[in-house]
Amino acid sequence: MPLLGCGVRAASGDGLLLLDSMDGRATAPIVRKHGTLQACRLMGFNMDPDITRFVCNLLTGQLFRLPDIDGTKKTSTYQFLGILTQSDLPQGPPDRYAVAWLSEDGEGEERSFVMRRFLSQTGEWDKLVGLPSPLPLARKMYIDHEVVAFGGRLWYRRFGVSEGKLRYAEVSQKKPFILSAFTLDDDGSSWTLEHRMALSPLLPDENQEGENTPCIGVIDPLDASMMRLTLGDHATSVDMHKSKVLALSLLDRGGGSVPPFTGFLQPCVLPPWLGTNRIPVGGKKEGAEHETLADILVRSG
Structure with missing residues (x-):
């Protein structure tokens, strides 16, 4: 039987949402029948379903489908992505955005960050390898929670902006x-x-x-x-x-329990221009190269 779902993974500081859609299969044999109705028992499901991601303006209903990461939809392990926007005018609608996913690879002194990043200017994913980890050995970081956009940076911790x-x-x-x-x-x-x-x-x-x-x-x-x-x-x-x-x-009115993680809820502030603004796409702008992790997330024109 099909196993479908969609969730909100992150929100930018100006109201754009990052969604993902899951398309998988489950094994659910028929255990009994009631007239024309059938009762099934869920026995198992595909642990690596197809994942498609979208940037969404929830006021206008506009969706922009992101290309597949590394050319494949089998990216269910990439759960905690963040979206960061940038505007040419203070307090104005975004002119560009980046979607990023960060992981820490290696052990001991060989640890480093690997980041996959989508830029609206290019319309493509790139991969930044070998970013040095600033954390001491005793502070190994497990990136297993939602990402918050604030002050031109993405924070990998359970923060909030208020x-x-x-x-x-x-x-x-x-x-x-x-x-x-x-x-x-x-x-x-x-x-x-x-x-x-x-x-x-x-x-x-x-x-x-x-x-x-x-x-x-x-x-x-x-x-x-x-x-x-x-x-x-x-x-x-x-x-x-x-x-x-x-x-x-x-x-949950279905009788089940809600998973005890914070990502079930996502705060989102809706600025007044969001209802008439479109998601930035294309329009690559050339700019200077930057060296810090914060700057390379979104390069300004």
């Missing part, structure tokens, strides 16, 4: 489930604790055991004191300034 600043949040995995939120200082050198609160007295008792520990969902992009958490198959809104839970809503 009120124009980069934020970081974490929640402990044992009672009393301490929720902490930090903001990056203006000079970008250190983090300042803004909020810290205990969640256990505020959450329903039945959702505090086993796998139903609270997980970071998203930081509200317009209000830094507001946090969305996932709790099993529920989502909750927390006002960290008032140390108060505002709402608890069901995410």
Whole structure:
């Protein structure tokens, strides 16, 4: 039987979405019949389905299909891509964008970053090999989470952008489930604790055991004191300034549980020009070469 699905993988700082579409097959033999209806049991599914990716303007409905990475649709391992836009005018619609996926290869002193990057100017994927890893040996990085666009860079960590600043949040995995939120200082050198609160007295008792520990969902992009958490198959809104839970809503009405990872939710801010703006395609612009990882993601004209 066909196994189809589509998800939002990332959002740019100005409202463009990065989607992927999965086309696979599952084994589901018929176990019984009820008149003209048939009951099937899912026995297994293809672990390497075809993946097609799109850039989407959700207000206009425009979709731009990205070419296949390395010429193949068998790229299900490339899950955590980011999209970064660049504009010629301050606060204006994007004139170009890049989609990037970063991995760390090698061991010990031989570790290096490998990045695959799509540029709207060229309409093609390229591969940057041998970017040196800046991390010490004791800080090996596992890139297994969503990517956030902020300040002309892509961050590979569970960050959020709210009120124009980069934020970081974490929640402990044992009672009393301490929720902490930090903001990056203006000079970008250190983090300042803004909020810290205990969640256990505020959450329903039945959702505090086993796998139903609270997980970071998203930081509200317009209000830094507001946090969305996932709790099993529920989502909750927390006002960290008032140390108060505002709402608890069901995410999955099908009876299953929602995977405990943050990528189930994606914040997206919609600027006023998004409804009339088209996704940049083509229009390659020549420019100077840059040496830093931040600059080579998107080369300005």
